[in-house]
Amino acid sequence: MAKQLYSKSNMIWAVLVIFIFSLVQVLISMGVINSYYESTIFTICINMILAVSLNLIVGICGQFSLGHAGFMAIGAYCAGIVTRMIPNYGGMILGILIGFAISSIAALIVSIPTLRLRGDYLAIVTLGFSEIIRICIQNMKITNGAAGLTGIPKLTTWPILFVALVVSIIVVTNFIHSVPGRAALAINDDEIAAEAMGVNTTKYKVMAFVVGAILASLAGSLFANYFYVLNPNQFTFNKSIDILVIVVFGGMGSISASVLSAIVIGILNMYLQQFTDIRMIIYGAALVLMMIFRPQGILGNWEFSIERLLKKRAAKKEAA
Amino acid sequence: MEPILEVTNLSKNFGGLAAVSGINMKIDKGQLVGLIGPNGAGKTTFFNLLTGVYEPSEGLIELNVDNKKKQIGGMKPYKITELGLARTFQNIRLFKSMTVLENVKLAMHKNAGYGLPSALLRTSKYYNAERWIEEKACEYLQEVGLYRKRNELATNLPYGEQRRLEIARALATEPVILFLDEPAAGMNPQETEDLTQLIYHLRDKYKLTIVLIEHDMSLVMNLCEHIFVLNYGQLIAHGTPEEIKNNEFVIKAYLGEEI
Numbered sequence: 001m002a003k004q005l006y007s008k009s010n011m012i013w014a015v016l017v018i019f020i021f022s023l024v025q026v027l028i029s030m031g032v033i034n035s036y037y038e039s040t041i042f043t044i045c046i047n048m049i050l051a052v053s054l055n056l057i058v059g060i061c062g063q064f065s066l067g068h069a070g071f072m073a074i075g076a077y078c079a080g081i082v083t084r085m086i087p088n089y090g091g092m093i094l095g096i097l098i099g100f101a102i103s104s105i106a107a108l109i110v111s112i113p114t115l116r117l118r119g120d121y122l123a124i125v126t127l128g129f130s131e132i133i134r135i136c137i138q139n140m141k142i143t144n145g146a147a148g149l150t151g152i153p154k155l156t157t158w159p160i161l162f163v164a165l166v167v168s169i170i171v172v173t174n175f176i177h178s179v180p181g182r183a184a185l186a187i188n189d190d191e192i193a194a195e196a197m198g199v200n201t202t203k204y205k206v207m208a209f210v211v212g213a214i215l216a217s218l219a220g221s222l223f224a225n226y227f228y229v230l231n232p233n234q235f236t237f238n239k240s241i242d243i244l245v246i247v248v249f250g251g252m253g254s255i256s257a258s259v260l261s262a263i264v265i266g267i268l269n270m271y272l273q274q275f276t277d278i279r280m281i282i283y284g285a286a287l288v289l290m291m292i293f294r295p296q297g298i299l300g301n302w303e304f305s306i307e308r309l310l311k312k313r314a315a316k317k318e319a320a
Numbered sequence: 321m322e323p324i325l326e327v328t329n330l331s332k333n334f335g336g337l338a339a340v341s342g343i344n345m346k347i348d349k350g351q352l353v354g355l356i357g358p359n360g361a362g363k364t365t366f367f368n369l370l371t372g373v374y375e376p377s378e379g380l381i382e383l384n385v386d387n388k389k390k391q392i393g394g395m396k397p398y399k400i401t402e403l404g405l406a407r408t409f410q411n412i413r414l415f416k417s418m419t420v421l422e423n424v425k426l427a428m429h430k431n432a433g434y435g436l437p438s439a440l441l442r443t444s445k446y447y448n449a450e451r452w453i454e455e456k457a458c459e460y461l462q463e464v465g466l467y468r469k470r471n472e473l474a475t476n477l478p479y480g481e482q483r484r485l486e487i488a489r490a491l492a493t494e495p496v497i498l499f500l501d502e503p504a505a506g507m508n509p510q511e512t513e514d515l516t517q518l519i520y521h522l523r524d525k526y527k528l529t530i531v532l533i534e535h536d537m538s539l540v541m542n543l544c545e546h547i548f549v550l551n552y553g554q555l556i557a558h559g560t561p562e563e564i565k566n567n568e569f570v571i572k573a574y575l576g577e578e579i
Contacts, residue, residue, distance in 0.1 A: 195396070198398050
């Protein structure tokens with residue numbers, strides 16, 4: 001086991017990850033990245049977690065979900081409420097864990113009845129579900145209703161966010177390259193054949209959905225502890241669509257695509273902020289152009305893999 | 321000898337249409353069984369009943385599991401597969417976005433022996449199981465002669481090889497009974513001949529009972545030891561190939577009656 005864990009490709013990944021982490025960390029502490037750019041980077045990273053987790057549900061398992069903002073809201077409010085009471089890292093962890101529990105229970109309630117069916121029922125149900133969550137939040141005392149929560153301690157730092165991001169990506173990639181992941185891919189390809197090969201389709205659809213929901217809740221918690229204000233209007237249907245756009249823009253079924261696409265759209269948004277009036281128009285036009293010229297997304301289902309690169313190099317050496 | 325599969329009075333109605341009605345059938349262990357009949361006779365419906373795609377309107381399907389009879393009619397398809405009944409499809413249903421090897425790996429799903437926690441944490445259990453799955457999957461591919469193409473996308477294989485891949489995939493579920501739905505459809509005589517040899521070989525090697533639907537009469541008459549004939553959803557005859565060839569009901573069903 002150790003040999004495979006410490007394989008060359010994994011080591012290169014580790015170096016790459018540490019390099020990116022230290023680069024941003026150094027730039028932040030040197031003041032090169034001011035708070036404006038920092039908030040852009042943090043938004044991009046949170047969107048990456050959301051996009052990667054939604055990709056697991058939509059791209060890998062082929063179940064169309066329109067309620068990702070609902071799970072994000074659960075995580076955000078859990079973290080917000082708990083850290084306001086216990087304003088330290090213990091409170092943050094507790095908030096995240098409570099978010100996990102509530103979002104996974106909610107995901108089970110939504111998915112077990114709907115995922116037994118084939119087709120687009122899930123899209124309708126998740127759409128309704130995330131609205132229910134939002135309206136509950138709007139009318140509850142503990143969430144301070146429509147006014148929302150303020151003064152949430154700012155606990156999400158770059159190291160915490162980056163670790164959460166890396167862990168989320170590892171969770172999703174490990175899921176894909178395992179028995180449950182293959183089952184999810186097979187369900188996406190041909191549900192009848194998958195079932196005939198002994199795959200309990202409902203079980204694996206629910207599994208992918210719950211893992212996705214938990215990661216969305218994690219993203220929500222980190223969001224709450226960075227932007228320190230929460231109100232229900234941040235988690236409307238539009239937010240779910242924003243996440244879906246990142247996934248579709250990058251390419252369904254590819255994790256590297258979701259990561260890349262979150263960066264591209266994040267930067268695009270940053271520059272378009274100056275043109276508030278025409279921002280949505282440019283944004284929409286870019287998407288339409290994308291759908292005409294490259295409907296499978298930037299990367300399609302192509303996945304960046306260091307292992308494959310190494311193999312190619314080895315093959316070239318052998319040939320030379 | 322105890323029959324491995326026993327069907328009693330099996331019927332399936334779609335609204336007013338009786339697609340399958342009152343079928344009784346016993347299949348012995350290790351037999352090569354053919355199921356024939358004109359188009360629309362209810363053969364595929366019958367297959368779908370046995371593999372759990374449809375729920376029977378009436379009747380029993382009993383599978384011999386460890387010398388105990390188990391009623392499988394109306395069970396979910398994946399449960400039936402777990403009990404040892406695997407199938408291929410008339411209109412090939414491979415996982416198109418997956419490679420040849422991954423198609424077979426997926427089918428080994430029930431024996432993988434690790435769950436979500438091991439997968440997410442990549443424990444040694446995960447690595448060992450994955451290695452075992454990979455080796456075993458390659459073995460099945462060698463069996464059907466597709467090992468060299470293991471890293472190609474399933475959808476890029478030629479038609480005949482896609483059919484063989486479907487057989488390898490069904491084998492990987494470790495069945496006791498293998499159902500082949502028109503395995504030779506669209507194959508040329510040479511490919512059909514190879515398929516015949518493959519079926520014999522697999523039966524002997526894996527101690528399988530094989531049931532196949534086929535329109536290619538030469539294949540059925542050559543290969544099968546026992547043949548069942550369906551027409552209009554009813555079993556009109558069964559017996560050895562010789563008996564079937566000379567059965568007057570079968571001749572009528574295929575050639576029609578004199579007026």
